[in-house]
Amino acid sequence: KAGVTQTPRYLIKTRGQQVTLSCSPISGHRSVSWYQQTPGQGLQFLFEYFSETQRNKGNFPGRFSGRQFSNSRSEMNVSTLELGDSALYLCASGQGAIYGYTFGSGTRLTVV
Amino acid sequence: AQSVTQLDSQVPVFEEAPVELRCNYSSSVSVYLFWYVQYPNQGLQLLLKYLSGSTLVKGINGFEAEFNKSQTSFHLRKPSVHISDTAEYFCAVRNRDDKIIFGKGTRLHILP
Numbered sequence: 655k656a657g658v659t660q661t662p663r664y665l666i667k668t669r670g671q672q673v674t675l676s677c678s679p680i681s682g683h684r685s686v687s688w689y690q691q692t693p694g695q696g697l698q699f700l701f702e703y704f705s706e707t708q709r710n711k712g713n714f715p716g717r718f719s720g721r722q723f724s725n726s727r728s729e730m731n732v733s734t735l736e737l738g739d740s741a742l743y744l745c746a747s748g749q750g751a752i753y754g755y756t757f758g759s760g761t762r763l764t765v766v
Numbered sequence: 767a768q769s770v771t772q773l774d775s776q777v778p779v780f781e782e783a784p785v786e787l788r789c790n791y792s793s794s795v796s797v798y799l800f801w802y803v804q805y806p807n808q809g810l811q812l813l814l815k816y817l818s819g820s821t822l823v824k825g826i827n828g829f830e831a832e833f834n835k836s837q838t839s840f841h842l843r844k845p846s847v848h849i850s851d852t853a854e855y856f857c858a859v860r861n862r863d864d865k866i867i868f869g870k871g872t873r874l875h876i877l878p
Contacts, residue, residue: 697810700868709864
């Protein structure tokens with residue numbers, strides 16, 4: 655079956671702009687989580703959505719937001735981009751944390 | 767708060783030699799533990815998980831891990847590594863909020 659699909663794969667944005675990243679989970683998975691990965695901080699949890707509701711949130715500023723649609727597809731948005739937002743953003747889908755997640759290949763965001 | 771410590775940021779090992787990647791966790795409650803692998807330019811892939819039962823867990827690609835409650839460890843092992851095992855390995859724990867918290871990762875370098 656199809657894996658987790660993240661689009662786009664690469665993005666270059668300018669400071670102050672906003673960006674929207676998309677994630678299509680594995681069919682049947684209702685949980686979608688987002689992570690930010692940087693060399694210095696490693697993998698940091700952004701938020702998790704389950705059946706269109708935000709179930710968990712990490713320690714990121716309000717510039718980072720997300721949503722989930724009725725078909726489980728999810729988007730995350732980052733407004734007023736800063737240089738420090740440059741990272742690999744990973745989406746993971748699953749049926750619950752204890753089952754483990756399936757990750758997408760990520761979106762590489764570069765802010766210049 | 768639950769956390770995960772991966773003691774080695776990089777581990778070099780000769781091809782066909784055994785390897786152990788170390789992971790310690792902190793938790794005051796029952797834990798679910800995971801190992802993920804990330805190949806270059808890809809997302810994370812679940813190697814194995816411990817939920818309950820036997821403390822020796824076997825995963826994909828010949829990897830196994832042993833849950834040690836008294837030492838709060840979940841070390842990953844492989845008896846004979848191959849060049850294709852070159853990747854970054856992440857230990858993770860599910861916390862009480864049902865989030866998965868990742869360690870900083872260990873880069874496995876296979877030497878010819």
